[in-house]
Amino acid sequence: xxxxxxxxxxxxxxxxxxxxxxxxxxxxxxxxxxxxxxxxxxxxxxxxxxxxxxxxxxxxxxxxxxxxxxxxxxxxxxxxxxxxxxxxxxxxxxxxxxxxxxxxxxxxxxxxxxxxxx
Numbered sequence: 001x002x003x004x005x006x007x008x009x010x011x012x013x014x015x016x017x018x019x020x021x022x023x024x025x026x027x028x029x030x031x032x033x034x035x036x037x038x039x040x041x042x043x044x045x046x047x048x049x050x051x052x053x054x055x056x057x058x059x060x061x062x063x064x065x066x067x068x069x070x071x072x073x074x075x076x077x078x079x080x081x082x083x084x085x086x087x088x089x090x091x092x093x094x095x096x097x098x099x100x101x102x103x104x105x106x107x108x109x110x111x112x113x114x115x116x117x118x
Contacts, residue, residue, distance in 0.1 A: 021116045026106035029098065036117050044096065048117045050075050055091075067093035080111050 023036075033044035040046050045059030056069035071091050073079050083090045084107045086100040101107050 021113055023113050024106070024109035026101055026103070026109050027113060030110070033096075033098075047114055050117070051080070051111070051115045052076070055079075065093060065095040067091055068095070077111055080114070081107050084110055 023031075030047075033042055034047050035042050036047050038046060038048040039060065040048075041059050041062045045062035045064065048058070050058040052075060054074050055071050056064040058075075068091055075083075079090075081104075084101050085104075087094055087096045087098060088100075101110065
């Protein structure tokens with residue numbers, strides 16, 4: 001009985017903890033520049049907490065391009081989908097050199113994965 005109570009208490013303690021899912025295959029090119037841990041910026045900013053944040057604000061200490069910051073929009077599903085599919089067209093002048101993810105299923109998988117990074 002004590003073991004069951006301990007297991008239940010441990011499960012309840014973890015219930016509010018968000019765990020990142022395994023990245024989809026479409027994330028492989030992203031890893032060259034982006035990290036997913038909070039505060040771990042690489043060539044690109046950390047993607048931790050980016051979903052729902054205002055563009056150019058999620059990764060403290062990262063020097064975002066002025067055009068990305070001036071864009072002024074938040075990273076909701078629609079804005080992420082447009083940006084992931086074609087970053088240069090969505091925000092002309094941004095620093096990301098990646099050409100984009102053309103497969104809509106891959107874009108959806110990336111967004112679903114980034115939602116777990118919190």
